[in-house]
Each structure stands twice: as structure tokens, then as C-alpha cells.
Amino acid sequence: MQGFLDYAFYLIASFFAVAVVLTLHEFAHAFVAYKCGDLTPKIYGRLSLNPLKHFDILGLCLFAVAGFGWAKPVPINPNNFRHYRSGLALTALAGVVCNYLTAFLFYPLFLLAGMLPGGWGAQLAADFTGYLYAYSVTFFVFNLIPLPPLDGWRVVEAVNRRRGRAFRWIQRNGYYILIALIALHFVMTLLRRYLGGAAADVFLYCDPLGMLFEYVVWYVGWPIRALWGLVF
Secondary structure, X not given: XXXXXXXXXXXXXXXXXXXXXXXXXXXXHHHHHHHOOOOHHXXXXXXXXXXXXXXXXXXXXXXXXXXXXXXXXXXOOHHHOOOHHHHHHHHHHHHHHHHHHHHHHHHHHHHHHOOOOOOHHHHHHHHHHHHHHHHHHHHHHHHOOOOOOOHHHHHHHHHOOOOOHHHHHHXXXXXXXXXXXXXXXXXXXXXXXXXXXXHHHHHHHOOHHHHHHHHHHHHHHHHHHHHHHOOO
16 A cells, blocks of 8 residues: 555656646746747747646656656747847757756755655655656756757757758757667666666666766756755
């Protein structure tokens, strides 16, 4: 019974944390694009904090189950920006910057939730706030990968003046590369889980996304944990 309750708390906390993190990320894109002079996000209803406006079913399911994923890209028209390149770059970076700032705000809530008296409510609060922090940092790192449709690729588009053969090839095939990396990560994670031991390290080194989440996410979140560690 306890195992079932733990899993139920995980699903509930994970789903609502995903909804919050994805919504804030996409709203940040829409808001900055709007402020830079592009009305497209508002016209398409994306200048909103309603999660239903931003959900992508596949990205949402992956995020809830695996801890990373994506939402529907915010439609923009860079030609409407008052300053084309700066508007494009600021809009591309808005989501990940928002994720890092909210991770900084969510982490103390997680620490406070851990101080609550025991019980189902305390466990759910700790799980929810913990996932808010973890998903925010993970989404920050994942979205900076320079592959479409992620924000890292939008930054490349903003700063790259040339559109050579390699650029066009990644633009056409980047989505499929990303899906392949996710599938590889899923398989390697299963192998690590069931084989364990020294084999787990071998499979981790064969998993680019696993390496990213194992090391980069931890180091990216370290300044947040360290700063709040001075308070708590």
C-alpha cells in the first residue's frame, strides 16, 4: 500500500510540476517576443499562463516520466522585432533564463517543505517543490542543446549569419537526432537499472543525454544550492 501511495504522489507531483515549469518557460518566450515588438504570440493565444495553451502531448509525457521534454514552440515572426537579431536572441534565451530564475525561487520552498511535520500532505509538498526545482534546472540544460526545436538552436539561428550546408542539414534533421538521443537515453537507462555494477558506468558513457543529466545538471544547480545553503 505504501509503495502504491508513493508512486501516486510521484505521478501527481511530477505532473503538476511539469505543468508549472513548461508554462513559465513558454510564457517567458511569448512575453519577451511581445515586448520586442512581435504580436504573433498574443494573436495565437500564447501570451498566457494557462498550461493548456502550451502543452505538447509527447513532450509532456516525456517530461512527466523521464524528467525532460518540451512544450509547443511559441510562434514568432522575427521580422516584427524592432531589432531583428537582439529580439531573436532575447526571445530564444527567455525560457531558459526564466527556468533558472524560478529554480532559484523553488529550491527554498523545497527546503521548507522538508521541514513540515510528517504526513501525506508534507510528502506531497516535498515531492512537488522538489520536482519544481529539479525540472527547472533540467529543462534549463536540456533546452540549451543546439538542436531544433530546442532553444539552443534558436540562439544559433540568432547569432549565425551564415546558412551553410552543415547548418541546413541540422535544421532539417535536428529533430530526428534529438528523438534518437532520447531513445538511446531510454534504452541505456533501462540497461543501467537492470544490469548495475560496473556495466552501469559503461552504459552511462554511451549515453550523451545521460552524461548531460548526470553531471551538467548537478553542476548547473550547484550555485543555487550553495547560496540557499547559507540561509538554511
